[in-house]
Amino acid sequence: MQKTSVLLLLFLNISIYAQTNFNSETLKVTRADLELNVYEKDSTANALVLHEYGNSYIDNNDYSLITEEKRKIKILNREGFNKANVTIYLQKSDDRKEKVKNIVATTYNLVDGKVTVTKLSDTHIFEEEYNDDFTLVKFTLPNIKEGSVINYSYTLQSPFKFNYQGWSFQSDIPKLYSEYNTSIPANYEYNIKLVGGKKLFKNDQKIKRNCLYGGNGAHADCTISSYAMKDIPAFIEEDYMTSKYNFLARIEYELKVFKGFDGRINNYTKTWKTTDREFRTDKDIGKQLSKSIDLEDFVSHTVITEKDTYKKADAIYKHVQENYTWNGDYKIFSDVSVKNLIKNKSGNVSSINILLHNLLKEADIDVKPVLISTRDHGFPTKIYPVISDFNYLIVQATIDDKTYLLDATDEYLSFGEIPLRCLNSYGRLMDFKKGSEWVDLKPSTLTTIQFRAELNMGENDNITGSVKSKKTGYHALDSRKSYHQNNDAYLTNLEDKYPNIEISNHEVTNEGKTNPDFLEAYDIEYNWDDTGDNIYLNPFFTSFFKENPFKLQERSYPIDFGYKRTYYYMLKINFDDSYTVLEQPENLRFTLPNNKGSVHFSNVIIDNAINIMLKISFEDAIYPAEYYPYLKAFMSKIVDIQTNSLILLKKK
Missing domain, CATH: 2.60.40.3140 (Immunoglobulin-like)
Structure with a gap:
C-alpha cells in the first residue's frame, strides 16, 4: 500500500508538472x-x-x-x-x-x-x-x-x-x-x-x-x-x-x-535651464508668447477699466471661450499661430491658450504657460527634459496671491477649471525669468453630487414627490454640457436612468453654461410592483454606481479617479397611519484604510416618515495599487446598498 501511495503521488506530481511544462x-x-x-x-x-x-x-x-x-x-x-x-x-x-x-x-x-x-x-x-x-x-x-x-x-x-x-x-x-x-x-x-x-x-x-x-x-x-x-x-x-x-x-x-x-x-539631452532658453526663443510657442496684442481690439472698455482683477480676468477668459473654437488638434510645437486663430476663429490648443495668455498679460495679470501631458499621453519624464513628452498647453494666472489653471478650449469650463484630460498629476510651469518648475495639476473646486428627494404615500397607494439636486466640479461640468447641448435629450436620458420613475416639471434653476454649480429640480411619480397589501420599495431610484468598476483579481497600477469626489443621497418617505413599516435596511458604516474613504448609510423612522441617508466620500484623487482589494470591496458594498436595500410597508 505504501508503495502504491508513493507511486500514485509521483504520478500526480508528474501530471501536474506536465500540465504546466511549456517550453x-x-x-x-x-x-x-x-x-x-x-x-x-x-x-x-x-x-x-x-x-x-x-x-x-x-x-x-x-x-x-x-x-x-x-x-x-x-x-x-x-x-x-x-x-x-x-x-x-x-x-x-x-x-x-x-x-x-x-x-x-x-x-x-x-x-x-x-x-x-x-x-x-x-x-x-x-x-x-x-x-x-x-x-x-x-x-x-x-x-x-x-x-x-x-x-x-x-x-x-x-x-x-x-x-x-x-x-x-x-x-x-x-x-x-x-x-x-x-x-x-x-x-x-x-x-x-x-x-x-x-x-x-x-x-x-x-x-x-x-x-x-x-x-x-x-x-x-x-x-x-x-x-x-x-x-x-x-x-x-x-x-x-x-x-x-x-x-x-x-x-x-x-x-x-x-x-x-x-x-x-x-549633446542631445539638455538641462531645464538650457531648455527654458531655447523654449523662450522657439519660432512657434516662444515667439507667439512674446507677441504684443491690443486689448481694445478684443474686449470692451468696461472690461479694460474693471478694477476687480478677478472679474477682469474672467471676462477676458469668457471672450476667448465664446469666440474661438478648438479644432481638436493637440499639436503644441507646430502650426501655432495666434494670427491665424484670430482670422479663422478656430485653432489648436496652443493657439487658443496662447491668445488667452497674451490677453491676460496685456491686462497686467500675472500669467505663465504650463506644458502638460494629457492623461492618455503618459506622464512626462521628470529626471531630464523630454519635450516630446508634452502634448498640451494651459495657462496659470495668479490673482491676489491665488493661482488658477485655465484652458479656453471648452466653452463649458468655469474660470479656474481645466478638463479631466489635463489632470495628469503634474506639468511644467514655464517661467522665463526665474526658470521653469514642476507644478501639481489639481482641481480648484470640490466635485460633489447632492441628491434630495421627498416622497408621499397618497391615496390608492400612489407615491409622488419632488427632487432637488446640486452638482459641483466635474459632475456639474458633465451635466452642463449634456443639458445645454440638447436639453430634450438630457431629460430623455434622465428618465431612461430611472425606469420606475416618471418625471415632470423639470427645470434647471441656475443660469449659464459656465456656472460652477448645476442645480435642477423636478417632480416624480414612483411606480412600484403591486403585491397585495404589501409595498416593497427600493429607496434608491437613482444610483451612483450601478456596478462595481473593479473586476480584476489584482491590479498592479494606481486607481486614478482624477479628482476627489463625494456623493450625498437623502430621501424622506412620508406615510399616514394606514401603513406600518415591517422591514427596513440595516444601517452601515465602513471606511477605507487610513480613513481614505467612507460610506455611511442610515435609515431612521420618525413619526410617520422614513429618513434615508447615504454619503460616499473618496478622500484622495489617486490611490496606490495596494488599495485595490479594499476599493473593490468598498465599491461592492456601495452597489449592494443601492440595489438590495428594501423597505416593506404593510397596510393596516
Missing part, C-alpha cells in the same frame, strides 16, 4: 507546447507568449540600428486568434525610413497526433501607408486553430538612433519569458529608463572591445547588456487609470551624448 527556455516548438491548452497561472488568458527574444546593435557598415525580434506564442482559444495578426510600424521622415527584412513565420498544429507545419508565404506580407510618420507592414500567420503555436521573426533596420530601440516586457497577454539584448558603442550615451516597476530576472552587462570601427583605424568599445523577465502577467486595462504606457513593464532609451570618430561631441 519557455527557447524558441523551439515542443510537443508539450502543442498539447497543453491551459495556462494555470491565468485561466482567463486567450494566448500566451512562451518565449521572445530581441537583440539590437549598431551595424559596422552603414551605422544603422539593427534589431532582431523573435517570438513563440501559444494560441489557447479562438479569442487569441488575433495574436496571429502582426503589424510592424516603420518610422519615416522626409529622406530617411526604417526597413524590415527576413520575415519568417510558421504555424504549428497537432493533427491526429502528428505535428503539422505551415509557413507564411511572402505573397501574404503587405505594406501600407499609415500616416506622414509611419508605414505599416502586416502579415497573418496561416492555418490558425485553437492550440496552435506560432513562431515568427524579422529584422528591423533603422537610421534613427536618437531613440535606441526600446523593448516591452509586458503586453495584454501573459509572457513566460522575455529577453532583450543590446550592444551600445561607447560613442553613444543613452538615458536608459526601466518603466513599470517589475523586477528584472536578468540584468547583465559586459564590455566588448573594438566592436565598432570608424575611418583611419578609429574604433569604439561596446557595452553588451542582457535584460530578461519571467512569468510576466498580462496588463489588463480597467476604469480609473491614466495611460497604460505609464505602467507597462518596458525599457526605453533616449540619446544623451554622441561622440563622433572625428572628435565632435553633440
Whole structure:
C-alpha cells in the first residue's frame, strides 16, 4: 500500500508538472507546447507568449540600428486568434525610413497526433501607408486553430538612433519569458529608463572591445547588456487609470551624448535651464508668447477699466471661450499661430491658450504657460527634459496671491477649471525669468453630487414627490454640457436612468453654461410592483454606481479617479397611519484604510416618515495599487446598498 501511495503521488506530481511544462527556455516548438491548452497561472488568458527574444546593435557598415525580434506564442482559444495578426510600424521622415527584412513565420498544429507545419508565404506580407510618420507592414500567420503555436521573426533596420530601440516586457497577454539584448558603442550615451516597476530576472552587462570601427583605424568599445523577465502577467486595462504606457513593464532609451570618430561631441539631452532658453526663443510657442496684442481690439472698455482683477480676468477668459473654437488638434510645437486663430476663429490648443495668455498679460495679470501631458499621453519624464513628452498647453494666472489653471478650449469650463484630460498629476510651469518648475495639476473646486428627494404615500397607494439636486466640479461640468447641448435629450436620458420613475416639471434653476454649480429640480411619480397589501420599495431610484468598476483579481497600477469626489443621497418617505413599516435596511458604516474613504448609510423612522441617508466620500484623487482589494470591496458594498436595500410597508 505504501508503495502504491508513493507511486500514485509521483504520478500526480508528474501530471501536474506536465500540465504546466511549456517550453519557455527557447524558441523551439515542443510537443508539450502543442498539447497543453491551459495556462494555470491565468485561466482567463486567450494566448500566451512562451518565449521572445530581441537583440539590437549598431551595424559596422552603414551605422544603422539593427534589431532582431523573435517570438513563440501559444494560441489557447479562438479569442487569441488575433495574436496571429502582426503589424510592424516603420518610422519615416522626409529622406530617411526604417526597413524590415527576413520575415519568417510558421504555424504549428497537432493533427491526429502528428505535428503539422505551415509557413507564411511572402505573397501574404503587405505594406501600407499609415500616416506622414509611419508605414505599416502586416502579415497573418496561416492555418490558425485553437492550440496552435506560432513562431515568427524579422529584422528591423533603422537610421534613427536618437531613440535606441526600446523593448516591452509586458503586453495584454501573459509572457513566460522575455529577453532583450543590446550592444551600445561607447560613442553613444543613452538615458536608459526601466518603466513599470517589475523586477528584472536578468540584468547583465559586459564590455566588448573594438566592436565598432570608424575611418583611419578609429574604433569604439561596446557595452553588451542582457535584460530578461519571467512569468510576466498580462496588463489588463480597467476604469480609473491614466495611460497604460505609464505602467507597462518596458525599457526605453533616449540619446544623451554622441561622440563622433572625428572628435565632435553633440549633446542631445539638455538641462531645464538650457531648455527654458531655447523654449523662450522657439519660432512657434516662444515667439507667439512674446507677441504684443491690443486689448481694445478684443474686449470692451468696461472690461479694460474693471478694477476687480478677478472679474477682469474672467471676462477676458469668457471672450476667448465664446469666440474661438478648438479644432481638436493637440499639436503644441507646430502650426501655432495666434494670427491665424484670430482670422479663422478656430485653432489648436496652443493657439487658443496662447491668445488667452497674451490677453491676460496685456491686462497686467500675472500669467505663465504650463506644458502638460494629457492623461492618455503618459506622464512626462521628470529626471531630464523630454519635450516630446508634452502634448498640451494651459495657462496659470495668479490673482491676489491665488493661482488658477485655465484652458479656453471648452466653452463649458468655469474660470479656474481645466478638463479631466489635463489632470495628469503634474506639468511644467514655464517661467522665463526665474526658470521653469514642476507644478501639481489639481482641481480648484470640490466635485460633489447632492441628491434630495421627498416622497408621499397618497391615496390608492400612489407615491409622488419632488427632487432637488446640486452638482459641483466635474459632475456639474458633465451635466452642463449634456443639458445645454440638447436639453430634450438630457431629460430623455434622465428618465431612461430611472425606469420606475416618471418625471415632470423639470427645470434647471441656475443660469449659464459656465456656472460652477448645476442645480435642477423636478417632480416624480414612483411606480412600484403591486403585491397585495404589501409595498416593497427600493429607496434608491437613482444610483451612483450601478456596478462595481473593479473586476480584476489584482491590479498592479494606481486607481486614478482624477479628482476627489463625494456623493450625498437623502430621501424622506412620508406615510399616514394606514401603513406600518415591517422591514427596513440595516444601517452601515465602513471606511477605507487610513480613513481614505467612507460610506455611511442610515435609515431612521420618525413619526410617520422614513429618513434615508447615504454619503460616499473618496478622500484622495489617486490611490496606490495596494488599495485595490479594499476599493473593490468598498465599491461592492456601495452597489449592494443601492440595489438590495428594501423597505416593506404593510397596510393596516
